[in-house]
Amino acid sequence: MALAVTMAACGSSSSDSGPAVEPGDPSLTGSPIKLMVIAQLTATNQAETPQTVSAAKASASAINARGGIGGRPLQILSCDDKVDANAAAACARKAVSDGAVATVGQVSAMGAAINPVLQQNGMANIGPYPLSASDFSSPSSFPLCAGGPAAIAGVARNLGTNGAETVGLAYFGNAAGATSVPFVTTGLAGTGAKAGPKVPVPPGTADLAPVAAATTKGADAAVLALQPDDAVHFVQVARQSGNTAKLGMPAQDPGLFKKLGGAGDGLYVATQFAPQSSSVPGIKQFLADMEKYARGTRLDDYALNAWLGVQAFEKMLAQQKPATIDTATVKAGMSRLVNLDLGGVVAPYTTTKESEMPGLNRIFGPQVQLGTIKNGQIVTDGKWVNPFLPASGG
Template sequence: MYIGQITDTANATPLPESLAGVEAAIKRINAEGGINGRVITLITCDDKADANEAAKCARQAVRENVSATIGNNSNFGEAILSVLERGGVASIGQLPITQQDFASPVAFPLQAGSAGMIAGAAKLLASQGATAIALAAVDSPAGALNEQFANAGLAATSAKVLGLTLVPIEAPDYASYAATVARGSDGILIGMNSDQAGRFVQSLKQAGASQRIALTVGAVPPSMVIRLGAASQGLLVTSPFRPIEAGGASNAQYLADMKAYAPRAKKNVFSQGGWVAVETFVRVMKARKITDFSPANVLDVMGSLEDFDAGDMIPPLTTNTTLPAPYNRLFVNKVMFARIQNGQLALIDEEWHGGLIQ
């Protein structure tokens, strides 16, 4: 059985750990005898941060007759999914970045992506008492959408978005931007990558800001928490998966697989995403006792799930439902709430908080 994985190693912020998570899970599954007696052969392809190369990778996957692509990590979901649609090949657990990742009939994202995490972060701030929330994001098309997502997360609350401050990626100093979001707000939502988010938090703290601050889990890896030191205390965090620090059976297996098969790779939300994509596929195929791994059959099986238990890293998965556009494939519209306490990420509660994007 062949499985495809399309990744990006040429991006400004490459995430090779996504592939590492996929590889670690597959190696353990094969060591245990494969899926219903069939071992997995992984075919990887680098899209080289280019839409045309991404489409070529997808065409290769179709040509090689892969059962599915699993854990794709690319900025060019539209290019990939349009090819996979024509070939009738499922994309399971891809990192959802583009609109097509939530709309394609062959897409099975296992998380709410940045849209859901930003919406969740706004909802988390409101749950902690914030009523006037200011947003800061990278000055980019994706960053400009943060206000839309935050408003979606606040729809059922009395909290409001004060405004969105877009910060140029090349800005040498964040002090003026930090002052803008601090003015008149009692909650601040930062939608940036870890380096920028860390600098922004430091600028806020240096200016004496005391507001609640929320970020997505990818923005506060352990290395960033260490660098921030005391400034990280109390930061609110949304996670699309059960955080590694929160334990659980799936995280225990994930950590064991990473230690055994990818010991040098980072253990973070991106390697979690690759790992859980494989784990979900394997659990589904074993539960249904599948022996026909043709792309068409895998696509049918993946689209027939109802409250399927894929482990405790993600909530139960239902795919046999019709969701409204433009998020037709938003099967996991939930995140977990956490905060940084004494240098560690700790769950606020054990709930999956949903209803984020409508």
Template sequence: MKRYFSGIMAGLILFTAGCSKSGEQKNGGDGIKLMFIGQITDTANTTPRPEALAGVRAAIASINASGGIRGKRLNLIICDDRGDANQATKCARKAVRENVAATVGNNSNFGSAILAVLERGNVASIGHLPITQSDFSSPVAFPLQAGSAGMIAGAARLLASQDAKQVGLAAVDSPAGSLNEKFANAGVKGTETKVGELTLVPLDAPDYAGYVKKVTSSGDAVLLGMNSDQAGRFLQAMYEAGAKQPVAVTVGALPPDLIARLGPAAEGRFITAPLRPIEAGGKSNDQYLADLAAHQPNTNRNVFSQGGWLAVQAFAAAMTTKQVEDFSPQNVLAAMNSLEGLVVGDMIPSLTTTKKLDPPYNRLFINKVMFARVVNGKIELLNNDWHPTLAQ
């Protein structure tokens, strides 16, 4: 579902003083400058994610209302990459020029372009949505979740735990989608489960019946690596075809509003979540929901706004724990690289950034997901465990 924030123009937006509700003000003084880079608007692919920005805004507003970090107010600069690699690069250059302390909660398809620039300015990227290889390997990258790669691997492992012998795999027809076969195979490594041939589904496919028939005939379980629009159409077509195989998807592909629309077509579907699902409760989710209600009441409650909110909380927890006084990019980066068992609530496992990891996932500090299932139209955890995903 498209949702655009009124007053957001394409390109760079620097908010001025007086916006105390959102926590944004003109930069300067004793404040701490942060930047969000993301797909706020996207006319090319119709997949904007303004919710991530809303989560960032809500967390900043809440922290500022409580006195900021070590007495300093958080000031937010927002950059819309508009689903364009060139614009994403310009956003990153802006972050370096502005000498921001860090970027937080970035939600962009162009992490490689962004991180290449941030590296030159020693600017940390905290809690970005990890999609590209650079998101897991850049020396300034601090993902707080396993991302789509980990969720796909986790989904395959989940199906293996349900005694699936052969998993039919369908994904969006894109460079990122084509990687899902690799991730799924990583997830079933060490089990007796096999992953079938990958079926790529174009974004503009007019009918899903043929794809459903191909995928469901190739295994006794189905894994979908798709966005929510595609996943919804695929699940509806499966339901109409009477296909009975268990299905696993990522939490972003089957958000609560889509579950409600699909009704019985969503029932019983397995879900992997890189953050504790909102429906599972917990102290962090309670605070996240309260902050959104107070500061961003009209945004969607989903994994994207969760991720944006969490990124700011992680920054605040790290800077407080490390007792940072000078919030220069270099000092923030050094603090982020020295974390040992940092607790950022119960939305994710504790964060340690000092451990040495092997390429290509050498910044995959949190390599776990939660397993859930749709029961009576709600997402319910299978258990309270965090399950490993990609082999490291």
């Protein structure tokens, strides 16, 4: 049921081309602990996500600089899914054959090919950015955020609790994009607002002015569940035409709001991670690690998620204290987490009970933060809200 609705996924395998061990304390002499990032690394469009590997390596480098894992260094492997199910499955098999104890920070729409291989080999998929139904349901999957469903429901919740009466939806015009429709209704529950027009938008539509008009016909607000560049274009043409409807979109790439300039001010957003402008400890550490070890990397949600996946691995070991570190103990440890503190980047993370939402049972962290855009930055009150619950209980 729940597929990617804010990104077109892209990306035989290629192994890590970086150093054998991520930079860190030279006194780390134990055998490396290997983690693999599976992502779309050689896509030919904007969906290429090499920042995931850079961010995971930066995270590992910072851990190694602090002494590694019990004196052992972390090593980040990477593999390109090439937007191909066979290549993605090969990546999962490579994670096994190369001795990785888990995968981390995955950005791939090929979860249906990856997760069964990991499950068969008892390996955890830590922090996949959920882009396929398998990522939301596989016993191997431990997403740290709730992906498109929570983002779309969160934007609708934000609009509904801020005066909107009828909320339209412009969504990515394919079968995956259509899955955003029920999440708008879910997000509006308890707000008093109702769902309005639902307009599919083929990717790369040159003229979005008619789309903006159709989405807000009879509606005073709209959720934009579109490719990021199309969402930016929608906002621009809507404002240029004098359309005053309240507009909202997932906050996935902070850089997009700077592109909008003044046209972006007042946008309603939902973010699955604490804003990068916030002062929570995890965000401060993320930015410092990226500046030191991966300067120039694109700092979007995919990068933050990959960095956080490596941090979650370290913190899981500290909480669970397994006697050995292998695929079995890592997966078991990930299954027993209770209120794991990830530095405020996400809400405290518990995995001992699955979600009761059909098809979304592996959502352990459904919460989002709601906010607006001001001077190109995401501004929230720092509170976590569950948009899958009615507004009175969210």
